[in-house]
Amino acid sequence: xxxxxxxxxxxxxxxxxxxxxxxxxxxxxxxxxxxxxxxxxxxxxxxxxxxxxxxxxxxxxxxxxxxxxxxxxxxxxxxxxxxxxxxxxxxxxxxxxxxxxxxxxxxxxxxxxxxxxxxxxxxxxxxxxxxxxxxxxxxxxxxxxxxxxxxxxxxxxxxxxxxxxxxxxxxxxxxxxxxxxxxxxxxxxxxxxxxxxxxxxxxxxxxxxxxxxxxxxxxxxxxxxxxxxxxxxxxxxxxxxxxxxxxxxxxxxxxxxxxxxxxxxxxxxxxxxxxxxxxxxxxxxxxxxx
Numbered sequence: 184x185x186x187x188x189x190x191x192x193x194x195x196x197x198x199x200x201x202x203x204x205x206x207x208x209x210x211x212x213x214x215x216x217x218x219x220x221x222x223x224x225x226x227x228x229x230x231x232x233x234x235x236x237x238x239x240x241x242x243x244x245x246x247x248x249x250x251x252x253x254x255x256x257x258x259x260x261x262x263x264x265x266x267x268x269x270x271x272x273x274x275x276x277x278x279x280x281x282x283x284x285x286x287x288x289x290x291x292x293x294x295x296x297x298x299x300x301x302x303x304x305x306x307x308x309x310x311x312x313x314x315x316x317x318x319x320x321x322x323x324x325x326x327x328x329x330x331x332x333x334x335x336x337x338x339x340x341x342x343x344x345x346x347x348x349x350x351x352x353x354x355x356x357x358x359x360x361x362x363x364x365x366x367x368x369x370x371x372x373x374x375x376x377x378x379x380x381x382x383x384x385x386x387x388x389x390x391x392x393x394x395x396x397x398x399x400x401x402x403x404x405x406x407x408x409x410x411x412x413x414x415x416x417x418x419x420x421x422x423x424x425x426x427x428x429x430x431x432x433x434x435x436x437x438x439x440x441x442x443x444x445x446x447x448x449x450x451x452x453x454x455x456x457x458x459x460x461x462x463x464x465x466x467x468x469x470x471x472x473x
Contacts, residue, residue, distance in 0.1 A: 264357025272308035307345040308338035341373025386448035
């Protein structure tokens with residue numbers, strides 16, 4: 184799959200920015216405010232002068248009025264660490280689903296890069312893949328395309344194991360977006376809790392396809408587990424198909440409700456839905472982009 188965006192769509196993305204519910208201190212200057220008081224341009228507050236402070240920050244006008252030495256404090260604009268965890272397990276191998284996931288990851292990367300945020304791409308299945316950071320600045324989007332085009336689907340899904348490995352790597356706290364179908368035999372809750380416990384602002388992007396939610400054929404059907412290879416021959420009746428759809432709906436509802444309870448952002452991204460609509464509408468409605 185060759186990843187490319189039209190110029191007019193890239194311009195639309197430049198007007199958006201990733202919304203984090205928390206403030207994190209970054210490393211490089213960017214166009215968002217962090218809680219650290221520094222040498223930015225936007226005045227924040229005063230505090231009393233103490234020996235050793237930089238005298239260049241003394242507010243002499245305040246000294247004339249109050250006869251006290253006060254330092255001017257500024258909000259420092261810093262980068263937001265953004266980690267994009269992309270599910271590359273075999274359950275994501277459906278072309279329409281995986282391509283949608285890669286497009287979403289690329290768009291989120293471009294938005295972060297446009298605002299000089301520090302973006303890191305990480306594939307995962309039952310384990311974490313190699314991390315890749317394209318750098319900063321929107322001109323790095325072509326590097327992002329190259330990185331994502333190398334992602335391949337393989338192995339089973341295990342969010343708990345993969346995100347435990349993420350925790351062990353000791354990343355700076357930031358925003359973590361998990362792009363996945365969340366088809367984990369052991370459930371996704373523990374894995375998402377691990378990220379939340381680390382102090383990250385966590386966002387779940389739930390990829391689903393028509394194949395996931397519907398039993399598309401009736402009669403004698405052989406079902407093959409995409410990750411384990413297990414096979415089952417089942418007679419699919421209209422009643423069984425309806426029960427399957429109801430079970431799938433209950434599963435997705437449970438994930439969304441779990442995210443709501445633990446203050447984890449949630450957006451459902453259907454593989455068949457127009458890509459631009461997901462980014463420009465669903466993500467904004469989900470308060471992930473503004």
